[in-house]
Amino acid sequence: MNTAAHRSIDIRQLRYFLVVAEELNFRRAAERLHLTQPPLSRQIAALEAALGVSLLDRSGPGTRLTAAGEQARAAFAQAVQAFDAAVAGVAAGEPTDPERLRLGLPWWMDMSAFATLDRAWRDATRQAPLEPLLATGPELLAALLKRTLDAALIAMPHDLQGLRHAEVATLAHVAVVPASSPLARKRALRLADLQDGPVFLRFARRVNPALWTHYQRQYEALGFQPAREADAPGTSATIAQIAAGRGCTLLPSGLARQRYPGVAYRRLLDPVTVQVHLVFREGLAPALVQALTDQGALFTQVLG
Structure with a gap:
């Protein structure tokens, strides 16, 4: 994965992937995210393209995580948690206009x-x-x-x-x-x-x-x-x-x-x-x- 591709990944894509990884069903994941399926599929495809690996195996009757997908689920969950904690910490230091x-x-x-x-x-x-x-x-x-x-x-x-x-x-x-x-x-x-x-x-x-x-x-x-x-x-x-x-x-x-x-x-x-x-x-x-x-x-x- 080159640096330019790395920069194209945003936190929203990680959140979307984590919901798909939990549901293993694009329709249910889209409903949870209040999206239609096509934009969700495009975001996951863009994430896979930026990473240069397949995260999901859609070849069978259902959706399964690949080995890279299993690794991504654990790593991305930590990344999202760290991101939310960092944002909350900054917000606590710069409170909303009282x-x-x-x-x-x-x-x-x-x-x-x-x-x-x-x-x-x-x-x-x-x-x-x-x-x-x-x-x-x-x-x-x-x-x-x-x-x-x-x-x-x-x-x-x-x-x-x-x-x-x-x-x-x-x-x-x-x-x-x-x-x-x-x-x-x-x-x-x-x-x-x-x-x-x-x-x-x-x-x-x-x-x-x-x-x-x-x-x-x-x-x-x-x-x-x-x-x-x-x-x-x-x-x-x-x-x-x-x-x-x-x-x-x-x-x-x-x-x-x-x-x-x-x-x-x-x-x-x-x-x-x-x-x-x-x-x-x-x-x-x-x-x-x-x-x-x-x-x-x-x-x-x-x-x-």
Whole structure:
């Protein structure tokens, strides 16, 4: 292995390999990592190419570790543990700004509940107040990787690139329809009701292929195939388009607390759900990671 190849290996690939080595099944490993199988396979292949050895034997009916894979599992586990300990040590020496804790929130969260969340957080933990940032999942993840956020609530699956995370909620969805539409006359809707309604708006697959696929599998299982479908044009524009009678969509139920003229929210009778995880930036002080994890119930309340 040459020096250039060595430098191409990152800690995320080691974490991915360790999960595959434990599961010996790419599908289960991808599910644990909240990835689809192709990007996971590409990362493992890139790791093997950089090392110049095969770590996994895929020639039989299952997946097995090679001799090099067995050696890598032990060595990489030690390396990841040492990396995490080193990062935690540096973080302990350079603590987070005591005046604030920068928390990323999904764009659809009801911010009228934020003051209650912040107050409950400070009362329970005696930690710094929360400083919120509303953004899409990919934007929140980018901010965590740049360390401009300390933690964020992100709808899964996402490729978290090795960041620590913990599940905090599984959210149901509501149908978001024009208030002028016949659909708004019903108290609750099924996906079948949206089938031939206004154009169905959803985020583009390229924005987050794994999350898009998560929803697509649920739609297919429920037999939902909208007659007309289009990429959602962005947060404000999507709401405006629905208010104008030119679209409908599904969104997590927490959005229903926010009122927009011309927009109606209706309970969805079909089980469309998404998990939300609390994701931590690399190097966040262990005490803050623990405090945030312990207060997961607070986040569940404001999300739901």
